[in-house]
Structures are given as C-alpha cells and as structure tokens.
Amino acid sequence: MAEEKDYYKILGVERNATADEIKRAYKKVAIKYHPDRNPGDKEAEEKFKLAAEAYDVLRDPDKRARYDQFGAEGLNGAGFGGGFNAGGMDLNDIFRNFGDIFSEFGFGGFGGGGRHSGGPRKFKGADMRMKIRLNLSEIANGATKKFKVKKSITCPDCHGNGCQSGHQPETCSKCHGAGYVMQTQRSIFGMVQTQAPCPDCHGEGVVIKHKCAKCHGEGIVQGEDIVEINIPAGVQEGMVLNVQGKGNAAPHAGIPGDIQVIIQEEPHPELIRDENDLIYNLLLTLPQAVLGDTVEVPTIDGKARIKIEPGTQPGTALRLRGKGLPSVQGYGYGKGDIVVNISVYIPEKLSSEQKRHIEALKETSEVKPNEGVKSKIFKSFRNYFNR
Numbered sequence: 001m002a003e004e005k006d007y008y009k010i011l012g013v014e015r016n017a018t019a020d021e022i023k024r025a026y027k028k029v030a031i032k033y034h035p036d037r038n039p040g041d042k043e044a045e046e047k048f049k050l051a052a053e054a055y056d057v058l059r060d061p062d063k064r065a066r067y068d069q070f071g072a073e074g075l076n077g078a079g080f081g082g083g084f085n086a087g088g089m090d091l092n093d094i095f096r097n098f099g100d101i102f103s104e105f106g107f108g109g110f111g112g113g114g115r116h117s118g119g120p121r122k123f124k125g126a127d128m129r130m131k132i133r134l135n136l137s138e139i140a141n142g143a144t145k146k147f148k149v150k151k152s153i154t155c156p157d158c159h160g161n162g163c164q165s166g167h168q169p170e171t172c173s174k175c176h177g178a179g180y181v182m183q184t185q186r187s188i189f190g191m192v193q194t195q196a197p198c199p200d201c202h203g204e205g206v207v208i209k210h211k212c213a214k215c216h217g218e219g220i221v222q223g224e225d226i227v228e229i230n231i232p233a234g235v236q237e238g239m240v241l242n243v244q245g246k247g248n249a250a251p252h253a254g255i256p257g258d259i260q261v262i263i264q265e266e267p268h269p270e271l272i273r274d275e276n277d278l279i280y281n282l283l284l285t286l287p288q289a290v291l292g293d294t295v296e297v298p299t300i301d302g303k304a305r306i307k308i309e310p311g312t313q314p315g316t317a318l319r320l321r322g323k324g325l326p327s328v329q330g331y332g333y334g335k336g337d338i339v340v341n342i343s344v345y346i347p348e349k350l351s352s353e354q355k356r357h358i359e360a361l362k363e364t365s366e367v368k369p370n371e372g373v374k375s376k377i378f379k380s381f382r383n384y385f386n387r
C-alpha cells in the first residue's frame, strides 16, 4: 500500500479542526505556494496542488468522514479503476473550484482575468451518481455489475473532435495554440502583463471551422452506454466508490467525468451484519440445549453444521472463524466470523403430562445453578457487553 498522505498535516490543522479552521489553513498554505508568488518553482506547485487536494477532501463532510475512517484509499474504493483526484487535479481545476478563495487576496483564478498556466484548456465531462444494491454474497465475493446508462457520449460521426468528416480542428491564429493571450494592464505598480484565456478559442488553442452536423461541433451527443462497474469485496451500506472516467463524455474530446457509486445493502433474511462479522440467532429447543445435538446454520453461500454440546446455555456465542466478510481494504486484513448466538425456546403450551415431568424436576438439585455455574454465566454475560 502506498504511503498515506496526511491531509491534516498538509494543511497544518488538528484532526478535530472545524470547517472554518480548515478553510483558513488552506488559504494560508495556498497563498504561500501560489504559482504567482513562486513562478517556475515546481516544488511549490506540487505543494500548492497537494494542499488543494487536502482541502477538497477535508471541506466535504462526507469525503472527510471516509478519509478519517479509511484513509486516502477509502476515497477511491480500494484499487478501483483509477483513483480519486490525487495528482489529477491540475491548476485549472484548482482555480475553478477554489478561485473565490484567492480572489479575496488579489490573485486571479482561471477565467478571472488572472493567470492561466498548464497549456490549452480541456473540458471535463459531468460526473454521475448511481446507487447499487448488493446482496450479502455479492458483498462477500465482490461483484461486477453492468448497467445501461443514458449519458453524454463521444459523437460517433466525428469521434469527438467536432469537425465535419475530412476536417480537423485548426490551431487558433490569435493565440497560436497556447490557449491564452498576454494582456498589458495599468496598475498601481505600473504596467503589468497578465495572461488571459484567448477570446477566439476560449482557451482551447484550436478552433473548429467546419462543424460536425451531428453534434454541432461539440464532440458529444446524448446516448446510451453499457457501464461495467467492479465492486470490491467487503463494501458497506453508504460507502461511495468513485469510478474514474465512466461518467459523461466531455466536449471536444476532453476528460470524461466520473461515476460515484453509492452502495446499498440488501438485508439478509437470517444473518445480521456487524462490521465484518455476521450474527446468527440460533433458537434451540429445550431438549436440544439439554441433551446436545448437531444443527445447521446459514452461511453466506450455503450452510454449515455445528455441534451443540449437552448443557449449552442461552447467550453462548459460538464463532465460525473466517466465515464472515472480508475487509474492503483487501487481503491481509483478515475476514470476519459468523457469530452464532444461542437462544433456547421455552415451550409455551404443554400437556398436563408433560408438565408433570417438568414438575418432577423442580426440586432436584441439578436444575439449580451452583455458585460456580452462576459466576461462569455471569462472566460470559459480561463478555458479551465488553466485546
């Protein structure tokens, strides 16, 4: 596993920092490493990007909770077709998302009349969200699910470049493909040169002169796609997996959006999930508990036989080691157990003859727990709550 990034450390805040503290801390770090202050400094740029990544997670209560519980791995759902924004967040994304923070300090954001670095602009397709319902067997084994989804797809006629057949996007003559132009502005410091998105190509560096008739030059059309999603074993209700690049296609052959998959658990009729353990309540008859027996209990994909010792007390927990769910973090993190909780059914209606048999037991010493038995039962009762 890759070394964990400590987002709190990157921003220099405590783990229990408030949203406001996080925002202020991010501002401080971002301004220190802002590219306008550190022109050409790659290390500062990396720190600037890392701080944005940290802020992007910690400002969102949902992402922050997942990060706290699972670390950065939890955000992309354990080796799930690519990852979260790490490294994928370029300067344009940062200025677009957090530009308001910088504007207060006189720095520009993308499209805000300020700098534009990193070459021509690329479009990003919109993200999608979908819910996936899984049964216990799918959660235990992992699953591959296929869905037909309506979304923006790459235009089949022009393959996304937006041009009529036989034509190609042409390099913008105003900015010569750079996507930005230099502007000279008067300021209190004198004449200042700044970069601004090119007005002719809107920052893309290319123009389309002969537009594709199907997509009107956009490079995308509304359509349907079969999306295949791999779900790792051990996921839980409410977990969100980010599947990179399977969302809406982007205009002009840009970067496709992501799909956020929200996990829903289908309750099992007999097994109750407790983290990675599965609890089963086994109801024995009075003679079974007294005399012992061999019984079947349900497992994830079938049944297991277990032996009930004579004199088994209600409240006893029997563990079928490793028969529970795997950890979503993968192999090496072990598997949970099936915990069989013993209950005993006390008959509610007996014939008078049956009652006489019970009556006969009433005053015998064997039906009364001695001090040793009492303390043993109390111990297991206490263990149950301390578990």
Ligand SMILES: [Zn+2]
Pocket (backbone or CB within 6 Å): 155, 156, 157, 158, 159, 160, 162, 163, 212, 213, 214, 215, 216, 217, 218, 219, 220
């Ligand atoms: Zn087209």
Ligand SMILES: [Zn+2]
Pocket (backbone or CB within 6 Å): 172, 173, 174, 175, 176, 177, 178, 179, 180, 198, 199, 200, 201, 202, 203, 204, 205, 206
């Ligand atoms: Zn241009």
